[in-house]
Amino acid sequence: MTMTYYTLGNSGLRVSRLALGTMTFGKEWGWGADRDTGRAMFDAYVEAGGNFFDTADLYTGGTAEAWLGEFIAERGLRDTAVIASKFTMNMQPGNPNAGGNGRKNILRAVDASLKRLGTDYIDLYLMHVWDRLTPAEEVMRTLDDLVRMGKVRHVGLSDVPAWYAGRAQAIAELRGYEPVSALQLEYSLAERAIENEFVPFGTRHGAGIMVWSPLASGLLSGKYRPAQAGNAGRLDGFRNSTHPGFQKFTERNWAIVAELEKVASELGRGMPQVAINWVATQPGIATVILGATTLAQIQDNLGALDFEIQATLRDRLDSVSRTPAPFPYSYFGPQIQARVTGGAATGDKPSGYASPVLVEGEPASVSTD
Template sequence: MQLDDYRLLGRSGLRVSPLALGTMTFRVGAGAWGSSDEEARRMVDLYIDRGGNFIDTADFYGQMGQSEVLLGELLKGRRDRLVVSTKYSLTTRPGDPNASGNHRKNMIRSVEDSLRRLGTDYIDLLYLHMWDFNTPVDEILRSFDDLVRQGKVLYIGLSDTPAWQASRMQAIAELRGWTPFCALQIPYSLIERTVERELIPMAREMGLGVSPWAPLGQGLLTGKYTRADLGGGDMDKLGSRKAINAATGKLTARNLDIADRVVEIAGELGCTPAQLALAWTLTHPAVASPVVGVRTPAQLEDNLGALALEISPEQLARLDAASAVPPVFPIDVLHGPARSMMFGNVKLRDRV
């Protein structure tokens, strides 16, 4: 597989590369965990030169939307051949009650600001960034549809939204003839598999292509952390990825055990742990294009190596065993003994 082995995004005709380039590291501030402008330029050039066409950003990334500003500068003269996704929802004007959330006013304002910062007159894919639990779904759907009809947005997607709300919204959009969603951006990795219970099956059923964020588990699956790194984290001191992982509960003994298994199997395959962790996400049929959130060109070069990796069934089984999540109702009941009560002795092949 190569970056120019394009895939359809969900139930749309949009073609995207099997790995998307994330820009959350662009212009996050001096001394933080971000990329320099020169590193960002080299990564964008490398990604496009290899045939990549799917670049992801958000109005919240960088300082005051500077990730979009830099991306717009780097894409001048070649923007039309690329699929650029951005997001709205998170606050960009602290203190302004209508400068955050999923509602129409914030969506329209955010899109106008993103268009200006990106230096373009349309957004290929606009995501709702995070569910706010307050905005009526018909307001969200009609606002998305209006932007598509105006030509300012071509496709729409959801990020970090409950499965029941996503499926409800998709059904309403289809019934009312409004623009349907074609993409779902959620965390998915060997340390975050709970989304396999409801979100990923929902996406397959409702025609949403899954674009995982944090496929390397915020860096834990690269093998760079050890038991010495375990301990509490201070949310007020988030100048490094390690501090963020500790503060958000990602840096745990369980996750390090999973990382150890990734390192072990990567050694067998002669690849890096990051390549193996990325390649594992691509084995799921619902996954269209994981987002790689790299900081340097060297990290991007390494991540792209995941496309050439083949994992044996035995190795997949070991990774699955190491990363299995606890049972959850009703999925595990429905796939357990209840199946015999449903079908008796009848053999039935599940619908793919």
């Protein structure tokens, strides 16, 4: 395959369209990869041209960061590698300030991650999840301080409400802080909620979307079927969990799985490749995080962008997976808009539109070429 790169949001940081997730590096959670397998997946990804690595302090109790740092050092790739890591989660029971998004924990967490990664800077540092407490002002000021210290290059947010992301970006713009360059969010044929707010926010305000769980925790891989129960798949182990990321066994999702299987067959591709391709080629998506436990899985996933999904097949996937727009988005359709515009035809500015440019001695002009 030929890896291509997108800049992350409005930043100048170039990242490969497929990122390597390291949440499966280590067996501390019971379903990860051992060290040799982790290294083999890392090598396969690098040899395919990948440069973007996603990790977090929480992942396998710190093992993921440690292994990633070692693998990068072994191959002398620190200047090539783009490392993304995250803070928020607490790994010190009984210490309330060893988690969350307050300044004290962020400063503690970044130093711990730098030590495990064996580096003196992190390319992209993200809030892992909204703690429902810390003001965006405190978070953005602290992240900006880390950039000024040289410990962090760019900053981002993961798993936050859209209003919080909007406020954080506005604060950064107003106060001259390092802006949010990335949003890390769940997105797949089975989970399309980010299309309502996050995709428009990211495309309009400079935040590239990093997709996690493009296979819906394995549901879209083809290993699960409605009548099947008790296999060793990860989702089966979470059937009784309340974790929202694993609540995938629904009638709607089984219909998506069935249609995905048909489309994949017509394309002559595996279901995982088609599911990843669909996500990666949606609006606003900068990169898709691949999470695998075997070398064969990562090798297969790396071929996900070597083909195109024809429009008719994409329409079928869109149709089976589309969900009704919630309020207020249900209120923004053609009927309401016609009343807003008085029936006049309007729309987005054409491609190539430029704002009026004043040249001394000449009237303003607008280019629509």
